[in-house]
Amino acid sequence: MNDMNEIAASAADRTAVRITAVECIPLNVPFKVPFKISTGAARPVVETLIVKVHTDQGVTGVGETQAWRRQGSAETLEGQINVIKNHFEPQMIGRSPFDVNAIMHGLNESMYHSHYSQAAVGDALYDAVGKLLGVPVYQILGGKTRDKVRVAAVLSMKGTVESLLESADEFFEQGFRHLVLKIGVDPREDLRNAEALRKRFGDEIALRVDANAALDYDDALSLLTKLEPFDIETAEQPLNIWNVDGMADLAQKLRMPLMADECVATDHALMEIIAKRAASSAQTKVAKNGGIYHIRRLWHMLSAAGMGINPGNHPATSVATASVAQMCGSWPGPLMTGVFAVGISGALAEDIVENPIRHENGEIPIPDGPGLGITLDEDALQKLRIDT
Numbered sequence: 049m050n051d052m053n054e055i056a057a058s059a060a061d062r063t064a065v066r067i068t069a070v071e072c073i074p075l076n077v078p079f080k081v082p083f084k085i086s087t088g089a090a091r092p093v094v095e096t097l098i099v100k101v102h103t104d105q106g107v108t109g110v111g112e113t114q115a116w117r118r119q120g121s122a123e124t125l126e127g128q129i130n131v132i133k134n135h136f137e138p139q140m141i142g143r144s145p146f147d148v149n150a151i152m153h154g155l156n157e158s159m160y161h162s163h164y165s166q167a168a169v170g171d172a173l174y175d176a177v178g179k180l181l182g183v184p185v186y187q188i189l190g191g192k193t194r195d196k197v198r199v200a201a202v203l204s205m206k207g208t209v210e211s212l213l214e215s216a217d218e219f220f221e222q223g224f225r226h227l228v229l230k231i232g233v234d235p236r237e238d239l240r241n242a243e244a245l246r247k248r249f250g251d252e253i254a255l256r257v258d259a260n261a262a263l264d265y266d267d268a269l270s271l272l273t274k275l276e277p278f279d280i281e282t283a284e285q286p287l288n289i290w291n292v293d294g295m296a297d298l299a300q301k302l303r304m305p306l307m308a309d310e311c312v313a314t315d316h317a318l319m320e321i322i323a324k325r326a327a328s329s330a331q332t333k334v335a336k337n338g339g340i341y342h343i344r345r346l347w348h349m350l351s352a353a354g355m356g357i358n359p360g361n362h363p364a365t366s367v368a369t370a371s372v373a374q375m376c377g378s379w380p381g382p383l384m385t386g387v388f389a390v391g392i393s394g395a396l397a398e399d400i401v402e403n404p405i406r407h408e409n410g411e412i413p414i415p416d417g418p419g420l421g422i423t424l425d426e427d428a429l430q431k432l433r434i435d436t
């Protein structure tokens with residue numbers, strides 16, 4: 049009995065911790081080579097926001113989000129800092145980081161569609177709780193279900209078939225067996241690229257295509273039909289985010305499965321995809337979908353709908369990569385091979401932690417340290433931050 053009382057007392061001590069400040073650190077993290085998808089110019093940097101949730105017990109939780117502008121989001125670092133400092137921090141000061149559900153529910157109620165900002169804050173709360181308990185986040189999410197998770201490589205758009213094959217060869221040699229081909233600018237080029245990749249690797253790779261919402265209905269139907277002979281595993285977000293009816297129609301007409309990405313921002317958006325059978329799977333991303341707190345809910349919905357769960361992410365540092373790894377490491381059911389490690393698999397030129405996550409033969413080991421399992425490199429932060 050005494051033992052139980054002691055355990056209860058020590059649990060009460062630990063949860064008595066209070067949040068003292070929420071700090072925002074805006075960074076420009078450079079790509080190794082400017083990153084090109086179908087829409088917009090090639091990006092030289094990822095605009096990254098690191099959030100630190102400070103506590104009165106000296107433990108600091110860390111989370112990452114990005115200001116990723118494209119269809120479905122108009123995020124800026126300045127806007128995110130405004131949301132977090134002026135609207136979120138006042139609601140969080142003095143509360144326990146263990147109150148993740150209550151805090152996140154409150155933030156979501158107070159600022160609709162603020163998932164990009166909530167992502168870093170919520171993940172920092174999970175990181176703080178894990179560090180306070182001395183356990184990895186996967187333990188808080190229900191325990192470990194796997195030691196590692198296979199990831200896909202993303203082929204940035206290149207000028208020529210030769211340079212595309214060169215980067216595909218590199219990924220293949222490193223152990224990747226899932227390649228994502230960006231499409232949607234020139235259909236002849238898309239067909240040439242898919243044919244060349246299939247010829248090069250035969251059935252040793254799974255090939256996915258991603259149009260990043262760039263095609264209209266007729267072009268998508270034409271291009272994806274022509275791509276069918278190349279055994280496309282899935283076609284990601286062919287249409288504009290508002291054209292869910294078009295996606296549902298395409299899904300009926302094509303043999304290849306469709307994946308929803310940009311059009312899934314909230315649980316309500318996913319409800320519509322499910323109801324209209326507009327995709328066979330959906331990709332979640334830390335920033336787009338609001339971090340661990342919101343993404344787990346989407347995964348449960350996808351699982352209930354019999355849809356594939358694709359653990360994705362924007363190109364991110366090891367911090368947000370760890371967030372997805374912790375979710376994967378505690379997820380009991382099947383997962384598709386996602387692109388959540390694209391940032392740390394060669395796309396980004398810099399990382400910001402002392403213990404970077406590295407793929408091993410195309411697989412990401414689930415971090416075992418407390419919290420997200422990463423330790424910030426303060427020198428790297430100072431070098432990349434843009435507000436000093």
Ligand SMILES: [Mg+2]
Nearest residue numbers: 258260284309
């Ligand atoms: Mg995508």
